[in-house]
Amino acid sequence: MQTLTLPRPDDWHLHLRDGAMLKAVLPETARHFARAIIMPNLVPPVVTLDDAVAYRDRIMSALPDGMGFEPLMTLYLTEGTDPGDVERAAASGLVKAVKLYPAGATTNSHSGVRDLDKVMPVLEVMARIGLPLCTHGEVTTPEVDIFDREAVFIDTVLDPLRRRLPELRVVMEHITTEEGAAYAAEGGDSLAATITTHHLIINRNHILAGGIRPHYYCLPVAKREKHRLALRKAATSGSPRFFLGTDSAPHIDALKEHACGCAGCFTATNTLSLLAHVFEEEGALDRLEGFASRHGPAFYGLPVNAGSVTLEKRAEPCVWPVKIQSEAGPVTVFNPGFPVHWHVVT
Ligand code: NCD
Numbered sequence: 001m002q003t004l005t006l007p008r009p010d011d012w013h014l015h016l017r018d019g020a021m022l023k024a025v026l027p028e029t030a031r032h033f034a035r036a037i038i039m040p041n042l043v044p045p046v047v048t049l050d051d052a053v054a055y056r057d058r059i060m061s062a063l064p065d066g067m068g069f070e071p072l073m074t075l076y077l078t079e080g081t082d083p084g085d086v087e088r089a090a091a092s093g094l095v096k097a098v099k100l101y102p103a104g105a106t107t108n109s110h111s112g113v114r115d116l117d118k119v120m121p122v123l124e125v126m127a128r129i130g131l132p133l134c135t136h137g138e139v140t141t142p143e144v145d146i147f148d149r150e151a152v153f154i155d156t157v158l159d160p161l162r163r164r165l166p167e168l169r170v171v172m173e174h175i176t177t178e179e180g181a182a183y184a185a186e187g188g189d190s191l192a193a194t195i196t197t198h199h200l201i202i203n204r205n206h207i208l209a210g211g212i213r214p215h216y217y218c219l220p221v222a223k224r225e226k227h228r229l230a231l232r233k234a235a236t237s238g239s240p241r242f243f244l245g246t247d248s249a250p251h252i253d254a255l256k257e258h259a260c261g262c263a264g265c266f267t268a269t270n271t272l273s274l275l276a277h278v279f280e281e282e283g284a285l286d287r288l289e290g291f292a293s294r295h296g297p298a299f300y301g302l303p304v305n306a307g308s309v310t311l312e313k314r315a316e317p318c319v320w321p322v323k324i325q326s327e328a329g330p331v332t333v334f335n336p337g338f339p340v341h342w343h344v345v346t
């Protein structure tokens with residue numbers, strides 16, 4: 001029997017939501033992960049240090065007794081964000097990043113940024129104090145094809161911003177293209193990228209061929225097969241520029257299976273098993289530790305977790321619940337579409 005033990009991993013991009021949904025999904029992450037970067041796209045969003053303190057308290061109250069978990073909070077950047085509040089938030093130690101959502105790019109992003117010039121004073125403070133900017137890297141102009149939004153963002157927004165403010169530390173969140181992987185690989189110490197579990201597994205055919213499958217719809221949307229292969233290469237390359245951000249994004253089934261369905265794949269429950277499967281397929285099981293447990297803390301300047309998780313490869317495939325039940329409604333767990341034999345045992 002094959003086993004694999006890793007330092008306890010972290011998730012560098014996670015949606016926990018609030019209320020009944022938070023209660024239902026938090027244990028799914030805390031079971032395997034020590035920490036996670038918590039996305040601030042609530043309604044209303046987590047904009048100020050006070051908002052982040054209150055949200056962190058709600059997360060800790062929702063954590064079942066006996067489970068350990070540290071939420072690493074983020075602030076949602078708006079055109080009204082106060083640079084002084086961001087500096088205090090970083091100094092408090094509670095806030096680890098600021099999130100840029102271009103207005104309209106994804107779920108709950110209408111308070112996002114329309115004009116980067118308006119947030120330059122905030123970005124200048126962040127560059128000075130070393131607080132990372134996490135980017136949802138898609139342009140939202142209707143003329144740009146949805147499959148091109150990431151590549152156009154890199155050329156027209158991200159690269160000009162990094163030339164203007166080279167000291168700014170940036171995480172390209174949930175990259176989905178070979179252009180994204182190439183840009184991150186060459187960006188130097190101030191740049192990194194997160195990659196989701198599902199973008200290593202699905203391409204756009206999974207969403208659209210043979211019927212529309214709403215549980216595979218997320219943003220940025222999965223692209224062609226060549227991009228999935230480029231992401232696998234980046235994730236398993238051993239480069240410290242790439243680390244795990246699941247972007248596990250729960251929505252109740254009624255809103256996914258809908259005429260205008262929400263974007264988001266819920267992968268918290270089975271991410272580690274799926275990653276072991278993917279890394280083994282790529283002949284890179286020994287590099288999963290870097291991707292899931294080491295590169296993220298190194299970029300964020302945090303220690304690697306003291307605990308560990310062990311996975312065992314067994315003859316029988318893993319069985320996960322098809323859905324997680326919440327008081328808000330059921331949430332479908334990401335189905336990779338193939339059997340997975342790596343069981344998380346501790
Ligand atoms: C996320 C959500 O539902 O909050 N959805 C998604 O498809 N990934 C938002 C996001 O990260 O884009």
Ligand code: ZN
Nearest residue numbers: 015039247249
């Ligand atoms: Zn996300």
